[in-house]
Amino acid sequence: MTSHEPIEAEPGATAASPDKGPALPTPGVDQYHVDPALPAAGQAEHHDQAERQPKHRAPEKEEKRSFARAFREELWADNNFTVTLLAIVLALICGGVLMVVGNAEVRDQWQYLLYQPGKTIGDTWAFVSTAYTDMFKGAVVNPDTVNRWYWNMTTWQQVFYPISETLTNAAPLIFTGLAVAVPFRAGLFNIGGQGQAIMGAIGGGTVGLALSLPAIVQVPLGVLAGALLGGLWGYLVGVLKARTGAHEVILTIMLNNIAFLFLGWFILQQGIKDPNRSDAISKPIQESGKLPQLIPDPLLRANLGIVLAVLAAAGVAWLLKRGRFGFELRAVGHNPHAAATAGIKVGTTIALTMALAGALAGLGGTSVALGTAPALTVDMLGQIGFNGILVALLGRVRPWGVVGAGLLFGALQAGGNAMQTFSGVSVELVGVIQALIVLFVAAPALVKAIYRLRRSPAAAAQAGLAKG
Amino acid sequence: MDVELAVPEAYWTRTRKTGAVMVVLGLLATIVFGALAGSENARFALGETVDGAGFDIPGTFGAIFFGLVALAAGVAMLVTGRYFGVLTGVALMGFIISALCWQMSVSPVSHTMPLGFIAAATFTAAIPLIFGSLGGVLCERSGVVNVAIEGQLLTGAFFGALFGTLTGNFWLGLVAAAVGGALLSAILAVFAIKYLVDQVVVGIVLNVFAGGLTAFFYEQVMRPDTDAYNFPGKVPSWPVPVLSEIPIIGPALFNGNIFSYGSLIAVVVITIALFRTRWGLRTRAVGEHPAAADTVGIRVLGLRYANVLLAGLVAGFGGAYFSMLSTTGFSKYMVSGAGFIALAAMIFGRWHPVGAFFASLFFGFFGALTGFLNSISSPIPSQFLSMLPYLATIFAVAGLVGRVRAPAADGKPYVKG
Numbered sequence: 101m102t103s104h105e106p107i108e109a110e111p112g113a114t115a116a117s118p119d120k121g122p123a124l125p126t127p128g129v130d131q132y133h134v135d136p137a138l139p140a141a142g143q144a145e146h147h148d149q150a151e152r153q154p155k156h157r158a159p160e161k162e163e164k165r166s167f168a169r170a171f172r173e174e175l176w177a178d179n180n181f182t183v184t185l186l187a188i189v190l191a192l193i194c195g196g197v198l199m200v201v202g203n204a205e206v207r208d209q210w211q212y213l214l215y216q217p218g219k220t221i222g223d224t225w226a227f228v229s230t231a232y233t234d235m236f237k238g239a240v241v242n243p244d245t246v247n248r249w250y251w252n253m254t255t256w257q258q259v260f261y262p263i264s265e266t267l268t269n270a271a272p273l274i275f276t277g278l279a280v281a282v283p284f285r286a287g288l289f290n291i292g293g294q295g296q297a298i299m300g301a302i303g304g305g306t307v308g309l310a311l312s313l314p315a316i317v318q319v320p321l322g323v324l325a326g327a328l329l330g331g332l333w334g335y336l337v338g339v340l341k342a343r344t345g346a347h348e349v350i351l352t353i354m355l356n357n358i359a360f361l362f363l364g365w366f367i368l369q370q371g372i373k374d375p376n377r378s379d380a381i382s383k384p385i386q387e388s389g390k391l392p393q394l395i396p397d398p399l400l401r402a403n404l405g406i407v408l409a410v411l412a413a414a415g416v417a418w419l420l421k422r423g424r425f426g427f428e429l430r431a432v433g434h435n436p437h438a439a440a441t442a443g444i445k446v447g448t449t450i451a452l453t454m455a456l457a458g459a460l461a462g463l464g465g466t467s468v469a470l471g472t473a474p475a476l477t478v479d480m481l482g483q484i485g486f487n488g489i490l491v492a493l494l495g496r497v498r499p500w501g502v503v504g505a506g507l508l509f510g511a512l513q514a515g516g517n518a519m520q521t522f523s524g525v526s527v528e529l530v531g532v533i534q535a536l537i538v539l540f541v542a543a544p545a546l547v548k549a550i551y552r553l554r555r556s557p558a559a560a561a562q563a564g565l566a567k568g
Numbered sequence: 569m570d571v572e573l574a575v576p577e578a579y580w581t582r583t584r585k586t587g588a589v590m591v592v593l594g595l596l597a598t599i600v601f602g603a604l605a606g607s608e609n610a611r612f613a614l615g616e617t618v619d620g621a622g623f624d625i626p627g628t629f630g631a632i633f634f635g636l637v638a639l640a641a642g643v644a645m646l647v648t649g650r651y652f653g654v655l656t657g658v659a660l661m662g663f664i665i666s667a668l669c670w671q672m673s674v675s676p677v678s679h680t681m682p683l684g685f686i687a688a689a690t691f692t693a694a695i696p697l698i699f700g701s702l703g704g705v706l707c708e709r710s711g712v713v714n715v716a717i718e719g720q721l722l723t724g725a726f727f728g729a730l731f732g733t734l735t736g737n738f739w740l741g742l743v744a745a746a747v748g749g750a751l752l753s754a755i756l757a758v759f760a761i762k763y764l765v766d767q768v769v770v771g772i773v774l775n776v777f778a779g780g781l782t783a784f785f786y787e788q789v790m791r792p793d794t795d796a797y798n799f800p801g802k803v804p805s806w807p808v809p810v811l812s813e814i815p816i817i818g819p820a821l822f823n824g825n826i827f828s829y830g831s832l833i834a835v836v837v838i839t840i841a842l843f844r845t846r847w848g849l850r851t852r853a854v855g856e857h858p859a860a861a862d863t864v865g866i867r868v869l870g871l872r873y874a875n876v877l878l879a880g881l882v883a884g885f886g887g888a889y890f891s892m893l894s895t896t897g898f899s900k901y902m903v904s905g906a907g908f909i910a911l912a913a914m915i916f917g918r919w920h921p922v923g924a925f926f927a928s929l930f931f932g933f934f935g936a937l938t939g940f941l942n943s944i945s946s947p948i949p950s951q952f953l954s955m956l957p958y959l960a961t962i963f964a965v966a967g968l969v970g971r972v973r974a975p976a977a978d979g980k981p982y983v984k985g
Contacts, residue, residue, distance in 0.1 A: 198781070202788030289768055346966040349715070349768055350915060353908050354958040365951035489772055526787035528900070531780025538773050539755075543763035 177554040180496065183547050187540035188508075190547065195533045196228040199525050203227060231523040238518020239266050239511035257397045262514060264400040268472060270510025271405035272297070272481075275464030276488025277495060277502040278409075278416055279334075279457040283348075284497040285420060286453045287433040292337055292352025293461040294485025295359035296330040300462025302366055303329030305382065305469035305476045308389030310371070315388040322389050322470050323408070323463065330462015331455045333359065338454030342447030348454070356485065360478070367476050374475065382476035391471045405467030410503060412460060417499035429453050461485065483531075490538045509534055583652045587645025590659035594639025597666035602632035610672035611680040614815040616688065618680040621815070627673020631666045638662030664937075675944040686936050687820035691828060694932030695893075696721060696903075698831040699886020700910025701917065701924035702838055703749070706879035708919055709842060710872050711855040711977040715771025716756050718907025719778030720749040720880055724887020726782040729898035730790070732800030732888075741800050742826070742888055749884015750877050752778055757876040761869055764981040775907070783900035790898060798897045803827065827889050831925075834882060839921040851875055855975035858982040868982050883910075912961040919975060931957040 176182065200206050206227050213220045237244075239262055248254045276293040283290040304326030311318055337351045367373060367382045374383045391404040420426040431439040432449045440446050464484055473480045491509055495501030516530035540547050547553070605627040613622035625633075641659035645652070672679050700717045707714035714720075727748030732741020752774060759770045790798040803825040811822035821828070842848035850871055853861040858868045890906075891898040909931055916930070917923025938953040 198784065202785055204789075204792075291768075291772065340962070340966050344966040346962070350912070350965045351962060354912065354961050357905060357908065357958045358955050361951040361955050365949050483776075486772070486776060490776060493769060493773075526784050528780050528783035528787055531776055532784055535773050535777035535780060539759065539770070539777065542765045542769055542773070543759055545763050 173554070176551075178544055178548045182553065183544045184494070184541055186547050186551050186553075187537050190540050190550065191533045191536035192232065194536050195529055196232070198529060198532060199228055199231055200224055202525070202529075227523075231519050231525045234522040235512070235515030235519045237515075238262055238522075239515030257395070257399045260395070261399055262518070264395075264402040265514035265517070266507065266511040267394075267402040267406040268510070269513040270506045271403075271409045271467045271471065272464040272484045273487055273491045273509050274406075274409035274413060274503055274506035275467060276461050276484050277491030277506050278412060278499065279461035279464065280489050280492035281495065281497040281499065281502050282416055282420075282429070282460065283453050283457045284492065285433050286429045286450065287436070288341070288348050288450065288453060288457075290334070290337075290352060290454065290457050290461075291349055291489065292334065292355050292458070292485070293464070293488040294481070294483070295352065295356035296333045296458040296461035297465030297468075297481055297485050297488075298356075298359040298363050299333040299458075300326035300330035300465030301469040301473075301476065301481060302363060302465075303327075303462065304466030305385065305473075306372070308385040308470050309383045309475070312386055312388055315390075315392070318386070318389045319391060319404075319470070323391075323466055326462045326466025326469070327459040328462070330465060331459035334458015334461065335451060335455035337458070338451035341454070342450045363476070364478050367478070372476070380478060384475045385470060385473070389470060391467065401472055403467075403471045405471045408463065408467065409506070412463065413499040413503045416460075420499065425449075425452065461488070464488065487534065490534050493538050494541055496541075581649055583645050583649050583655075586652065586656055587642045587649075590642030590645060590656070590663075591639060592642075593663045594635055594637075594642050594659065597635030597638055597663050598632055599635075601635055601666050601670040602628060604674065605631035605670040606673040608673045608679050610669045613680050613682045614684060616682055616684040616819050618678060618682050622680070622683075625669055627669050630669030631673075634662045634666035634669065636662075638666065671941060671946045671948065672944065675946065677944045681940060683816045684819045686933075686940060687816050688823070689936035689939060690929060690933045691820040691824075692894075692932070693935035694928040695827050695831050696886050696889045696906050697910045697913050697928035697931055698835065698925055699827075699889070700883050700907055701914040701928055702834055702921055703879040703883030703886070704911055704914035705842075705917075705919055705921055705924055706838065706851075706875050706882060707753075708914070708978050709855045709975055710851045710875035711858060711975060711980065711982070712757070712760050712872055712876050713767040713771060713979040714756070714876075714879060715768050715911065716752065716774040716778075716907075717883055717910045718903055718905070719771075719775040720752050720883035721887035721890065721907050721910070722775075722778045722782055722901075722903045723748040723752045724884030725890040725902060726785070726887075726898050727884065728888030729798050729800045729891035730785075732892065733797055738801055738803070738892070741892065742885065745888035745892075746881045746885040749882070749887060750880035752884075753876050753880025756880075757873050760981065761872050761876070764983070767979050767981075779901055782898070786898060786900045794897065800892050800897065802896050803893050825893065827886070827893055830885070835921050835925045838882075842921065852975070854982075855977055858977050858980075862982075862984065868984075872982075909957060912957065915974075916961055916964050918973070930960070 174182070200210070206224055209216075209220050209223050241259065241262055245254060245258050245261075249256055249259050276297055279293045279296060280290050304322040307318065307322035307325045311321070313321070333355060337348050337355060340346050340351055341348050364380070367380055372382050374381050391408075393400065394402045394404070394407070418426075420430065428439070428444045428449050431442065431444055432446050432453075436446050439449075465481055468481055468484065469476060487509060491505045492502055494508070495503070495505035512530045512534060513527075516527040519525050519529075520527040608627050609624040610627050610630055611618075611622050611624045613620055615621070638659045639662075641655045641662065645655045645659075668681065672681060700721055703720060704714045704717055724745040728741045728745030730741075731744030732738055735741065735744075755777075756767075756770055756774055759765045760767045786798075805823065805825050806829070807824075808822040812818045814822070821832075840848075842851065850861065850866050854866060854868050854871050862868050887903065890902050895902075910928070913927040913931055914924050916927035917925065934953060934956045938950045941948055941953065942950050
């Protein structure tokens with residue numbers, strides 16, 4: 101079933117296959133091997149049964165648990181949901197500490213902790229809670245605006261502005277998150293989301309700025325071009341991996357940098373570069389090439405990108421669960437040797453998986469290029485590829501988990517911008533909080549120890565990203 | 569391996585394949601560069617400036633001659649199927665010099681290349697890569713994957729600038745830089761070794777973490793008051809009296825500072841320590857076969873902790889290069905990918921300190937060359953030159969230049985039992 105060492109090490113944990121070999125047919129560098137022992141639903145159950153049967157002698161009793169009892173038992177146990185939630189809380193607490201350290205006034209007040217303990221704690225609380233409230237107001241809903249709208253002092257669009265910003269930020273992250281999650285299920289770690297997204301932005305952006313067709317033609321054409329170029333960039337990785345055994349982590353890191361440099365060269369070329377500007381920027385994207393906004397209002401930036409992202413997640417979910425290719429992909433992830441024996445073409449599956457991942461990341465780049473970016477520039481994408489890795493890990497590499505994680509990260513980003521504007525706390529803090537969330541989620545044992553969680557009777561959070 | 573012994577060796581070995589590529593490159597250089605080159609002389613000056621002693625090569629002649637050198641080396645590889653390293657080096661050098669003769673002879677700005685300056689620029693560009701890749705070697709030889717080099721360099725740069733300014737003492741800043749790198753390494757160690765989280769995952773997350781944290785404090789603390797928090801001063805230069813006058817390599821190697829001398833010393837010390845001491849033997853044993861090492865009484869996890877921290881010290885110290893040598897002061901995301909090139913250099917150097925050193929120099933050379941070609945307004949886009957290190961690494965890991973093999977237990981957490 102699985103051939104990963106930490107699980108083998110546990111007695112009775114594997115339906116031990118006799119041919120215990122290295123997990124991947126990679127003669128080259130395979131130290132970056134990802135354990136695809138996934139937190140996926142079906143698999144987690146397998147782990148569960150295998151691990152638990154010797155310990156719980158009466159499994160039929162467990163099935164009879166009433167909902168209320170199950171809820172009570174799971175509430176403070178190390179299941180995925182509780183661990184994720186507590187990891188977020190922990191990360192926000194750490195973020196609060198950093199805010200205090202980073203703010204000169206509050207930091208100085210701490211020198212008087214012994215003289216004015218009440219004021220010190222009060223100031224700190226006021227500062228941190230205001231900042232996080234601003235974050236919430238910028239990401240979900242601002243009660244003040246709702247109130248003003250109720251009294252007809254502002255438009256209804258203002259009320260939806262925070263949500264719109266969250267969705268706008270979430271769309272590319274969901275795409276790049278899926279681009280990491282899909283290959284992860286095949287045992288491949290795609291660090292190349294950034295490069296694939298850049299190629300996608302080049303493809304989509306070029307169609308968007310060079311052609312002037314009716315929007316109904318040009319938009320799908322741009323999206324297609326983005327997916328195609330990103331897919332090619334991913335396919336290159338897959339083919340090299342399948343043919344030569346070169347490791348995808350190294351390949352994708354290198355291709356990220358190559359794509360970045362290529363973008364820097366591309367936007368300076370004649371026909372692409374804006375002739376009226378002296379800096380490195382392309383011609384503006386044509387209106388007919390832009391993804392249409394969900395609500396045609398200049399304030400609400402949310403566009404078709406988020407719809408496409410959710411559709412892509414649905415498609416990936418269907419593919420992984422029901423599709424033939426999805427089955428082959430997961431089989432290769434579980435045990436490539438067994439998959440090969442069963443007649444699955446491992447190399448082809450790897451190449452196509454990476455192509456699919458590249459196409460998804462390419463769509464992420466396109467959704468920025470045709471959605472929110474006015475033109476192509478070298479830093480238009482920020483770090484969406486790398487943030488996509490975090491999104492995928494937080495979403496436990498399941499398609500709908502990625503959607504949830506993408507929305508959370510989008511909300512943090514949108515809220516972070518509001519926090520910077522209103523509380524003067526730099527938006528860079530968001531990156532730290534995001535990284536901390538993923539770090540904690542990846543080490544459930546740590547979260548479990550900090551909060552003294554019970555061992556979950558139902559779910560094995562251990563089967564998450566931790567090996568062991 | 570024993571299976572391979574029975575099979576007769578195929579004709580298209582690695583050397584012959586590479587030879588074929590070199591023949592193509594040689595033909596390209598001879599015909600295309602030769603045709604494009606101008607009649608002006610390409611001048612190679614020995615010193616750090618364009619004046620002074622040097623030698624001239626007529627443009628067209630040089631482009632064709634060195635193209636033929638590359639061609640000959642390629643043919644030799646094809647025919648003999650041997651001498652991979654030497655012939656590849658000769659062919660590549662021939663190709664590069666041929667290209668230089670072409671570019672310099674047609675340049676509208678200058679026909680002179682100051683070799684001393686190029687050598688110095690190469691080494692300077694290589695310094696952070698050397699420290700970073702050594703950090704990678706130390707980590708990975710003991711079986712912990714270090715993708716967090718970028719973050720370690722960045723943390724080092726930040727700590728160096730911050731504490732160098734706060735204490736008003738440059739050297740304390742350097743110490744703080746090393747400690748900063750080690751602190752980030754400590755997180756890597758705890759999550760990878762204690763909590764058994766996938767090491768690549770931790771590394772990637774730590775890069776984001778370090779980038780965000782340093783950028784946050786840069787925005788909150790350093791930017792509002794640069795003088796108080798971000799003004800560490802610049803490292804003094806320590807030229808060696810006579811040796812720094814040596815043509816070409818003198819300015820590079822003997823007109824240095826603590827970073828350049830330190831990088832050379834670190835390479836020597838780490839090489840000796842890894843291959844000639846008890847600690848080195850144990851480290852390699854733990855990296856290759858932790859269970860066997862455990863059996864003979866080596867504390868696998870303890871050694872891994874120590875090595876990961878040591879790697880952080882080295883990489884963090886190297887990170888101070890960015891905020892204390894190349895510029896004065898920290899700015900956010902200033903490492904901008906050097907950590908990943910260092911990772912590439914480590915792989916290119918086959919997890920060996922000396923290999924990593926030369927790979928770093930190789931990558932540094934392309935950096936220097938890019939700068940030079942820009943300065944003579946070469947039509948070759950600098951972006952494509954900057955891609956060369958990454959392309960070279962792809963060729964290396966794809967086995968086209970030579971198979972690289974990681975320590976066997978690299979990336980695999982060790983659970984006793």
